Amino acid sequence: MTPSFVPEKFEHVMGCTSADLLSWLPGALPKAALTVDADHTNCTAILPDGILKIRWSPLPDARIALLTIPRLGVFFEYTGLTDERRHTVQKRFDLGTQRGGG
Incomplete structure (x- = not known):
């Protein structure tokens, strides 16, 4: 669940692989122009x-x-929002990277 206040910088642990995260990014950040580095360990999402x-x-x-369960340490840094x-963006990201369940 997304907290009501999302700081500009924070880190959390996700239960997924790098490949999972990369496949989820376009759906999790649908209005962003995404750039992923060659090592597949960083992504820049340019939002309006x-x-x-x-x-x-x-x-x-x-x-x-x-x-x-595979795990990733994921660091988020927002600028200008x-x-x-x-x-709003983090809530959409969290929903887009959430695994099924019940």
């Missing part, structure tokens, strides 16, 4: 009213009994 830079790096897998707009 600002910029979102995303960096990620693999973390050790989470293990629960026989279940293994208002508090309300950051919340």
